Amino acid sequence: xxxxxxxxxxxxxxxxxxxxxxxxxxxxxxxxxxxxxxxxxxxxxxxxxxxxxxxxxxxxxxxxxxxxxxxxxxxxxxxxxxxxxxxxxxxxxxxxxxxxxxxxxxxxxxxxxxxxxxxxxxxxxxxxxxxxxxxxxxxxxxxxxxxxxxxxxxxxxxxxxxxxxxxxxxxxxxxxxxxxxxxxxxxxxxxxxxxxxxxxxxxxxxxxxxxxxxxx
Ligand SMILES: CC(C)(COP(=O)(O)OP(=O)(O)OC[C@H]1O[C@@H](n2cnc3c(N)ncnc32)[C@H](O)[C@@H]1OP(=O)(O)O)[C@@H](O)C(=O)NCCC(=O)NCCS
Numbered sequence: 001x002x003x004x005x006x007x008x009x010x011x012x013x014x015x016x017x018x019x020x021x022x023x024x025x026x027x028x029x030x031x032x033x034x035x036x037x038x039x040x041x042x043x044x045x046x047x048x049x050x051x052x053x054x055x056x057x058x059x060x061x062x063x064x065x066x067x068x069x070x071x072x073x074x075x076x077x078x079x080x081x082x083x084x085x086x087x088x089x090x091x092x093x094x095x096x097x098x099x100x101x102x103x104x105x106x107x108x109x110x111x112x113x114x115x116x117x118x119x120x121x122x123x124x125x126x127x128x129x130x131x132x133x134x135x136x137x138x139x140x141x142x143x144x145x146x147x148x149x150x151x152x153x154x155x156x157x158x159x160x161x162x163x164x165x166x167x168x169x170x171x172x173x174x175x176x177x178x179x180x181x182x183x184x185x186x187x188x189x190x191x192x193x194x195x196x197x198x199x200x201x202x203x204x205x206x207x208x209x210x211x212x213x214x215x216x
Pocket of ligand 1: 131139169
């Protein structure tokens with residue numbers, strides 16, 4: 001297989017539109033039933049969400065930039081700081097309402113609230129890991145996971161946590177190969193029926209500091 005040269009770096013404000021596009025593309029099966037006829041506004045909504053996460057959500061994003069083209073081919077969000085959850089949910093609600101109208105926004109907000117996660121200051125939370133379809137199976141997800149764990153160590157975290165839908169075999173294989181273990185399962189009839197996701201798995205991994213010691 002042709003090996004691309006790429007770098008992993010922290011995202012900047014100018015990357016937020018591309019990150020939003022990647023996330024929508026990577027999770028189309030989830031977003032189509034959520035946004036319905038408002039699907040053409042999904043990238044705009046996601047861009048607002050990523051901006052909110054960066055400004056009030058304690059999230060830092062990492063991106064993979066392809067050397068030859070400058071394209072952003074993959075990204076991940078890592079929550080390592082404190083989150084202002086009221087500002088986050090209020091901001092998302094405003095964007096949804098503006099883009100979709102009250103009724104569809106209520107529907108979207110309900111489905112987007114899964115999976116539920118209670119943040120802990122000891123844990124870095126990995127979310128919206130995505131690699132553009134054209135660049136998959138080239139090690140980019142691994143590179144982002146390595147960088148996420150480095151970020152967790154740098155910010156003094158003891159564990160890295162994440163959610164994955166139970167049927168997402170590529171992602172599950174990836175996380176298992178990194179030593180992530182299932183801690184709990186969240187079932188939802190609602191997401192089962194409308195998104196085809198009956199169950200969300202919460203996985204966690206203890207990380208070692210640079211001296212090889214467990215936890216922070
Ligand atoms: C999951 C995803 C991020 C993997 O990205 P990727 O760049 O293809 O992954 P990598 O090339 O770094 O692969 C690393 C490992 O992932 C696993 N993997 C990736 N694709 C796989 C597949 N189709 N089937 C089984 N395992 C797979 C394997 O363990 C692989 O290691 P190996 O090459 O030694 O077998 C990508 O498929 C994606 O973006 N999916 C859509 C969004 C998504 O589901 N994100 C996860 C949210 S929890």
